[in-house]
Amino acid sequence: MGLRSGPLSCIGRNYITDSTLEKFYSPSGPLSRMPGYEFRPQQLELALAVQEFLRDPLERTFAAEAPPGVGKTFALLVPALREAAGERRILFLTAGIALQEQLIGKDLPRLKGLLGRDFSFGLLKGRSHYACLRKGAALLSSGAPDLSPSLFAEADGALSDVPGWLAETETGDLSELNAGGDHPVLARLTAGGRGCIGTSCPYRSRCFVIRAYRSAQDWDVVVANYHLFFSHILEGGGAFPVRYDWLICDEAHRMPDVARSASAIRAGADGLASILSPRVLQGFDALLRAHSVEPSEVREEAGRCRLALRALFDAVRLRMPRDGGLSSCDPDLLRLGRVLTDGLDRELHALRGIEDRFMAGDFANPSALAEGAELMNWIDEVRSFKKSLLWCLEVGRFPGWAYWGDGESLTSMPVAAAEIVRDVLEKEDPEKIVLSSATLTLSGDFSFWSGESGITPDRTLAVPSPFDxxxxxxxxxxxxxxxxxxxxxxxxxxxxxxxxxxxxxxxxxxxxxxxxxxxxxxxxxxxxxxxxxxxxxxxxxxxxxxxxxxxxxxxxxxxxxxxxxxxxxxxxxxxxxxxxxxxxxxxxxxxxxxxxxxxxxxxxxxxxxxxxxxxxxxxxxxxxxxxxxxxxxxxxxxxxxxxxxxxxxxxxxxxxxxxxxxxxxxxxxxxxx
Structure with missing residues (x-):
């Protein structure tokens, strides 16, 4: 897809003139109606380069450096929207929330009027930003025994009336609740993390996540962030959930770091302790008894696993080097880790019969199907933790991967991202990729960024700053x-x-x-x-x-x-x-x-x-x-x-x-x- 072909430098290149595009950016053109607009030749140069690239059938990737003040967002979007003409969908990726909010709240609405064209757009968020109706129902029906009523009553906005909000909200976007990002109610409501039971969910027809992703299929411009892009593809093993033709990546210098972060493997003590908590396991009591599994035995084994978990992370605190990094396997830590994973294996073995019957389709009743799906989700979480824990303790891929830990978690992360980024983009295979940032070069040379990102563009451009x-x-x-x-x-x-x-x-x-x-x-x-x-x-x-x-x-x-x-x-x-x-x-x-x-x-x-x-x-x-x-x-x-x-x-x-x-x-x- 052009990721390995040689670059064609556009520095000093003479572009095919386009009087319409030049007029748009001119001192008296449509952009001049914006408050504080200044004509900048660098912005026009970038826009012309983007247009020429999009029209070239042989080129697939274009990287451009545009320093602050050039106005690169409009230089990227105007030619892209004109050339797409409603026939191609654009996925616009950013790294920061500020740019996403500016795109959705200011830039794209403005461009509708300035271009005289109607096009649809929206911001696609990750699952964790939406409420889960099933979790909401469970939270409210239980009376939230582990949450103080004051957490609801004293909050501003919709958080003081979660049931009412869940019944009335059209988007399920948790930002509507006006609560801090770490509020415990949000943690219990979010559709992110563990808990999704997929097609077995009785609320699936009203799912906010499905609704949001379905709506995005009709947008002409989809705005999202790199973390959602990479994590969805790397963790899910599939394609990005919205089809698109052209990919525009702003703040492209951040791509390697986000790709590495999305590839990280983590085994957190709190995460497993939560999975094995008596409160979670008690929710399966009826299902276990219906399949001749004694709930008390499952909880007793879980208790032994929690003790093994505590012993492991106590040892991690004592034995981990001062900087927290590992370059080789610590046999004592691995031994304690295997004590824990052996206990988890015993836990999973006790549930094997239920799992086999579920996979064979024996759960016909909708209520039983939902309960079974939730247990299957729990089993998957335990298996995922086991795999992540052993990966982090075995330290088998150093130095290609870094390994570190503290008393709370063990983490492993690839140290280079070139192969990850390249593989993801080749798998997605968009028709065109435009990559832009204020910092892609060192002394005008793209080589360092290209080596870190794994992308060798077909065309490059570095415009100078408009400032003295x-x-x-x-x-x-x-x-x-x-x-x-x-x-x-x-x-x-x-x-x-x-x-x-x-x-x-x-x-x-x-x-x-x-x-x-x-x-x-x-x-x-x-x-x-x-x-x-x-x-x-x-x-x-x-x-x-x-x-x-x-x-x-x-x-x-x-x-x-x-x-x-x-x-x-x-x-x-x-x-x-x-x-x-x-x-x-x-x-x-x-x-x-x-x-x-x-x-x-x-x-x-x-x-x-x-x-x-x-x-x-x-x-x-x-x-x-x-x-x-x-x-x-x-x-x-x-x-x-x-x-x-x-x-x-x-x-x-x-x-x-x-x-x-x-x-x-x-x-x-x-x-x-």
Missing amino acids: FARQMEIWVVDVGLPVGGEGYDDTMCRVMKKLCNENGGRTLVLLSSLRLLRAFARRMREGEGGYAVLVQGELPQRELLARFREDETSVLIGSVSFREGVDVPGEGLTQVIVDRIPFPHPGDPLVRARNELEEGKGFVRVTLPNARMFLRQAVGRLIRSSSDHGRVVLLDGRAVERRDWRVLESLPSCRCTRLSLREGNGSLFREP
């Missing part, structure tokens, strides 16, 4: 005089960052590499009055934090790596971005160690450093979002200048760069000669 960085921004590289994480490091960093925020009058995005430093800096910022609001990741949903940051022009937003993307605050509300250090992962991270082993000791140069340079570009890209923006980026890591061989500054916009050091005693900064 030499005029609009400057970079400060500050040497704080301490090694990262060394004694006194956090305190020094907090003093310097607070001083920088105060001198700038707030208006700052602070991006920190560790949650420890994030919490310490948040405490320091709230000591005394700074004259501006301090917004901290984790204290509010990300969407609300960003909304408040945009509304309050003098505020300071403190976040971690997840805020390197999706922060778009043009104007005076953001004139300073502070980054604590070059975004290297911890060298003891199990994934980093395994990748270094896989790369024969050259993982830092081949993978870690290129990734860090791209991550830093993403962070710096938060500052300048329009031609009138201005400000500075402060990188509190002197290595960016000292280690010229790392070429860190070369990957950042070309502008004035000043090196500063921390003056001992008063904590002020001074410029180095």
Whole structure:
């Protein structure tokens, strides 16, 4: 499908002119009706390239880098919608919620009017975002014995009347309940995770998930995220649930990470403990007795399994290396794991007769069929845990896979994603694939991203930024005089960052590499009055934090790596971005160690450093979002200048760069000669 063919560079290419498309993006064209629109030649260049690619019958994949401010979303969608003309369905994938909400709430509705065309679109979510009617009925009929009534009564919105909401909602989307994502009621209502009994479900004709996926079959543009895309294909072993012809992937630099995450294998102690809980097993009592299986014996064996589970994870806490990573099998842990899996085998053996009768079709009564299907689901969950646990304990695929654990779970994840991404795209086999991001190249070269993603595009394009960085921004590289994480490091960093925020009058995005430093800096910022609001990741949903940051022009937003993307605050509300250090992962991270082993000791140069340079570009890209923006980026890591061989500054916009050091005693900064 063109994933392995050689690339055709489009840099400096002369495109076939299209007066209609050029007029659309012109200073007086339809787009000019949008507030704040600025004509940008780079946007038109990208749109023309997309159009030409879609018209070329020989090319299947196109990768384009478009820096912040180009307007790549409209550059991708306008030619795609024009060329599709209702004859082809588009699947538009993103990594972040912010872009999905912008597409559904603003961009696609706007394009309907601007293009003068009617087309349908919608956001497809994963199963966990919808309510399960069967679970809802069971939760309400039981009176939720393990849930406090106040959890319902004290909540705002529909959560205070779950029965009424379930009866009236047309979508079953749990976001309508206005509850926090970790609310216990949502965990009991969700259609995600274990519990789906498929065709045996008495509520199947009204299933919200089926209804949503069925509706999506009629949309012209389906918006979804990478996690749903990869997890559905990799976990289910089938195709994506909605048919589509063209695939547009924005934020395509995130594809390898999401593909690895979707491929991860995890054995969680809490998960099995929940499966084996007396409350769950009691629900099968009548079914077991009807098939001459003594429920008390099943529960007793489950109790022994829970003890074995506890013994295993107690040992994991004691024996796991300090960094949590494993490079070879620990015989003692494997022995304890087999004690547990042997107990689970005995549990499954006791239920074998019921399973055989169910598979033979002996459950004709609808009620019995639903109960039997639920037990079959439980059996599948136990078998899946067994398989995952042994995979994680045997450590059989290191260094191709990383293995780590703590007292709560054991996890294994592939360290490279190229083969995974390539196989998924070849299996899906769309007619056309467009991949775009603000960061796909290093010094204009797509090779690193191509190697990590497994995609060798037929055509590539890297458009320059529309901004005059030499005029609009400057970079400060500050040497704080301490090694990262060394004694006194956090305190020094907090003093310097607070001083920088105060001198700038707030208006700052602070991006920190560790949650420890994030919490310490948040405490320091709230000591005394700074004259501006301090917004901290984790204290509010990300969407609300960003909304408040945009509304309050003098505020300071403190976040971690997840805020390197999706922060778009043009104007005076953001004139300073502070980054604590070059975004290297911890060298003891199990994934980093395994990748270094896989790369024969050259993982830092081949993978870690290129990734860090791209991550830093993403962070710096938060500052300048329009031609009138201005400000500075402060990188509190002197290595960016000292280690010229790392070429860190070369990957950042070309502008004035000043090196500063921390003056001992008063904590002020001074410029180095």
